[in-house]
């Protein structure tokens with residue numbers, strides 16, 4: 001049986017959208033308030049979807065405790081209450097847009113999960129703005 005399980009997580013983080021190759025005027029024109037040099041914050045909501053075949057012996061696709069521990073230890077510990085631009089290695093040369101944050105999260109989790117699983121992450125930057133990434 002091919003099925004999907006989901007785990008939600010949450011982190012707060014500050015960021016600034018900025019392209020260092022552009023002038024201040026162009027950055028302001030493209031990113032608007034998100035280019036605030038003093039940063040701004042979001043309450044990010046993360047949904048992680050893991051899909052695959054159920055183990056007939058356990059009835060589990062994956063132990064959700066294992067999945068929640070992975071997210072806590074490798075995503076929340078890394079991003080929660082951080083300034084993404086200043087404190088997170090992956091965003092030293094990568095604009096911390098919702099798209100790029102989802103991309104980084106997906107690659108971290110992909111390395112931690114058995115390759116038998118399919119993985120998708122959905123990241124809400126606001127209750128109405130969200131992105132999905134599944135590694136394509």
Ligand SMILES: Nc1nc2c(c(=O)[nH]1)N=C([C@H](O)[C@H](O)COP(=O)(O)OP(=O)(O)OP(=O)(O)O)CN2
Nearest residue numbers: 017033034040096097098099100125126127128129
């Ligand atoms: N494609 C993207 N567009 C935008 C991103 C992004 O990551 N990807 N990010 C931003 C800014 O981070 C901005 O801070 C978004 O938040 P906000 O201005 O609060 O967004 P809304 O006004 O749409 O707030 P709602 O509460 O969702 O209405 C901008 N664009």
Ligand SMILES: [Zn+2]
Nearest residue numbers: 015034040042
């Ligand atoms: Zn923002």
